[in-house]
Amino acid sequence: MRKVTIADVAAQANVSKSTVSQYLNKRYDYMGEKTKEKVKAAIEELGYQPNIVARSLKQKSTKTIGVIVANILHTFTTEVTRAIEDFCNGSDFHTIICNADDDPDKEKHYIEMLRAKQVDGLIIFPTGNNRELYQRMLDDQYPVVFLDRSVQDIPVSAVLLDNEKASQLAVDHLVQKGYEKIGIITTSIINHITPRLERIQGYEEAIRKHGLQLNENYVKSAEPSEIQDRLNELLNLDTPPEAIVAGNDLVLIEVLKYVKQNHIRIPEELAVIGIDDVSFASFYTPAITTVAQPTFKMGKMAAEVLLDKISKKKIKDDRPDFRFEPKLMVRDSV
Known part of the structure; x- marks a missing residue:
């Protein structure tokens, strides 16, 4: 079966290919509601699927980040990764979550694999034992944020509890x-x-x-x-x-x-x-x-800092650490 193209969608909706491209990239500034509805209907009728790889090459962005957690069994990990995913989804970014099991070799493998897949940045719960790899990302000006942990003498922004x-x-x-x-x-x-x-x-x-x-x-x-x-x-x-x-x-x-x-x-x-x-x-x-x-606030902050780095927005310092306040929940065990 022949693959449906942007040209097919444009012909079906009776609009230009550039209008379809603007719709797919959510640039609606000069697009009327009727035009949007026509393009949407044409995409659904033809079953058009965008070529994500081609778009990534053109935009120089995969709109994807990687999250390498230390141990996915931790309640903390579950909650912060949910907050990261929520924030990224709201910013039209996808997340790939990898579990390193606090194993430096697995962490190294995931960092290299995710970078090979050209994800736009990484949030890492670092094992601390891949210092050369962390430093290489800094030297490459690759967007990275540490979560829950910092690594001495590696100036990566970190989001942590006090x-x-x-x-x-x-x-x-x-x-x-x-x-x-x-x-x-x-x-x-x-x-x-x-x-x-x-x-x-x-x-x-x-x-x-x-x-x-x-x-x-x-x-x-x-x-x-x-x-x-x-x-x-x-x-x-x-x-x-x-x-x-x-x-x-x-x-x-x-x-x-x-x-x-x-x-x-x-x-x-x-x-x-x-x-x-x-x-x-x-x-x-x-x-x-x-x-x-405050797990959800910490996850949101990590995602926000990373996306700021990806979009080249200025971060206050070379390495600002973001510390969050703990809260005592008094119950019956004391």
Whole structure:
């Protein structure tokens, strides 16, 4: 079957090819409603499909961005990518989402693959271990934004939570409720992931601020599969913590599994605060106190900054970091 062309649509609608092209590119400034309706009807009747590759070559833009997430299982990741997709859709951009699993090799593969597909820019939750690749994108003046994490000495705009304040809010609330023996568990810090390190730093600063003794045995980090083992070590110390700050949603899930399996009562035997306001926190029994991130605002900001870079709009600094405020959601677990 012969492929329907712009010329066929123009003939069907009794307009010029340039008018059809203007319609397809949503340039309606000098186009009457009747003309728009005729072109639309002709496209539908003929089943015309634009040649996206040809249009991309002509416009030097694929109207597509790539998003490389660290771990798609995180509630945070799901919500921010939804916000990115919503914002890009409203700006007539498509998104391709890739899951790197915090694996530098997978991240490198996805960066190279997406650039080969000529996406217009990237939003990356960086592993931090592809510094040469990040720097090459900067040298090429390729639009890129980091989300949730930054990489030291790599001047890429980053959208992050105020992570230190997040754990400080958790510790402040626990101290206010009379707790002094407070522990924290995060996922692994081996790769120096920004939010994990900053949340531990914020925890330590808050402990000192309240004049409490900083117990190194109360600070644990591990892969998700090992979280319950670390929690078991914590709670079997000679002087175990009375309260736990779960560093993210995956840690909180493992803490709650352990608590249920070992018949530990919250908050009577162990107080719990999670960083990341997971959907089940409000209806779990007891409802879990959390520190929430403004996930949709963060995702929207990342998309907005990237599209500004793509359209060559001026960004304030070479590397502005956009920090968002956490919010304590007080419930029944503390």
